Amino acid sequence: MRVALLAHEQFPERAKTAQGILRYGDDEVIAVLDRANAGSRVAEYLPDVQDAPIVAGMDDLESDAVDALVIGIAPIGGGFDDSWRDDVRTALEYGCDVIAGLHTFLSADEEFVRLADENGCELRDVRKPPEDLTVAEGVADRVDAEVICTVGTDCSVGKMTTTMELARAARDAGYDAAVVPTGQTGIMIEGWGTPVDRVISDFAAGAVEEMILEAGDEHDYLFVEGQGSIFHPAYSGVTCAILHGSMPDRLVICHDPTREVIHGYDSFELPPIEYYVEQYESLADPVSEAEVVAGALNTAGLEGDAARAAIDDYADELGAPATDVVRFDPETVLEAVC
């Protein structure tokens, strides 16, 4: 499939979904739409993913050059920004499907529904959860697979990326490993999964458990995509539901060394990394004994030597191996988890 990724004014740093698809998706990215960076190329910002031109909007693309438009950004709150409307409209007029992982569903927008009908294309809201979810039974530990969950010190510190990189590295090393996607980007990349943050809160752990049971006897290792942080003022409930619903054996803790306060919640300082480790383990413990066995540091904000030094410090603080799974070889971390 040939896709365009909408990432206005957010590419690359704050366009998690666009980055994830560029890095891990099977689709061919025709263009990134970012009116603030139009005229440049993906490779100028992200040299290690598939390259594509950055354009100002859908009408800079030929109508027969694209099969789908993907909303590649997820603002806090997950709403639809009306400044994206022209691009979605043009995409539908081109006959493209439009794929989004927003809390606000495209399929609830009358104009988009009408245009999709008229042009024979599909609106895919991947954040729409299945209808038949229920409460967890506390049985995720009955599967054969070892369950490894990524956890983090905040949102957007690399949990999805770490999950994808470790599962890939595990498969490359000959292990039978699968990803359990819990967020819109992971679901778009993997083609299955439940958007745990969009589920009724009573059923959030149950949604994770159901995925573990579905995949857990088919594979030797499951890498569960974590969300948020247990100290996030808005999202800790989702984090906690994944931690208990997945009943993990091992945890990999993700962090960005340049992050000092919770992103978007600047009055909340991040506690020390040791406090996170202690709290993730002690919170998990009565439900499943899960140990933080490794760390994943997102060093994109640091130069080479500083990145290496930050990783060494991080490993010392954790008392466990650590690396940047994108920038360096994930082998040391993989050995700790598989």
Next chain:
Amino acid sequence: MRVALLAHEQFPERAKTAQGILRYGDDEVIAVLDRANAGSRVAEYLPDVQDAPIVAGMDDLESDAVDALVIGIAPIGGGFDDSWRDDVRTALEYGCDVIAGLHTFLSADEEFVRLADENGCELRDVRKPPEDLTVAEGVADRVDAEVICTVGTDCSVGKMTTTMELARAARDAGYDAAVVPTGQTGIMIEGWGTPVDRVISDFAAGAVEEMILEAGDEHDYLFVEGQGSIFHPAYSGVTCAILHGSMPDRLVICHDPTREVIHGYDSFELPPIEYYVEQYESLADPVSEAEVVAGALNTAGLEGDAARAAIDDYADELGAPATDVVRFDPETVLEAVC
């Protein structure tokens, strides 16, 4: 309003909603429906609440004797049990409103909708959350009120009851105190509130925050009804969302001394009470410094002397005052929170 409370085969122990309405509601309870206890009276089980006959079903009541049928039980998963259908049907044929706090909405049932239409009565699903919720901003601590949150060692250990009793006792003592209801029973009793367990998980903390902001400048003390437990295999996400969304100043920890394993999840032992205290405080801390200042013990399963002894032990373990707020005077606990 004259109400009948449906509590088939669950009254009184497992009929939390029915008990809450009998104890704290303003409505006149005409009868409890419990086919397993038909012929007895509420007073035989609960001497300290309003009395009512227990009957086998709606058709044991006169059609003009009741204004509303309330579903007074909430099974795990929150589904509608089809063995209740005859009673709901009869109630609607009598012209009664039907009020429920289930995950499965009465208003999604075609037969009930048709019967309600035909008989000019209302289906009220109190667990249906408002449409306009969003993520928390981490600002609940900006209100003038002191925020006291009840937390617990499991479901059904007395968080709702403790919240109601402490708010009443505070008002009796001359404080301006209000309840922030987060579950169906509390909402039915108080006439407002948001069913946090039914909210999209990303918005759960936001739903609590919104209630705190709504009530927090109108009162000196807010008593927030907690849900579940931070170590519950299914509901910990809801607990965590309330803990962080309400940004409490103080916590009151509720427990049932006869409880050894998580109710309905028998393979999970309850950790020691000290572990709960430590974990509730350390989990809250990076978002709001909240201290466990008192304990509420549900001693319904113990005789008088044993109850007193259990409360003394509990207070020792907590290092804080404790009582059974229903059985004994809540004053010592109230002094610790107000």
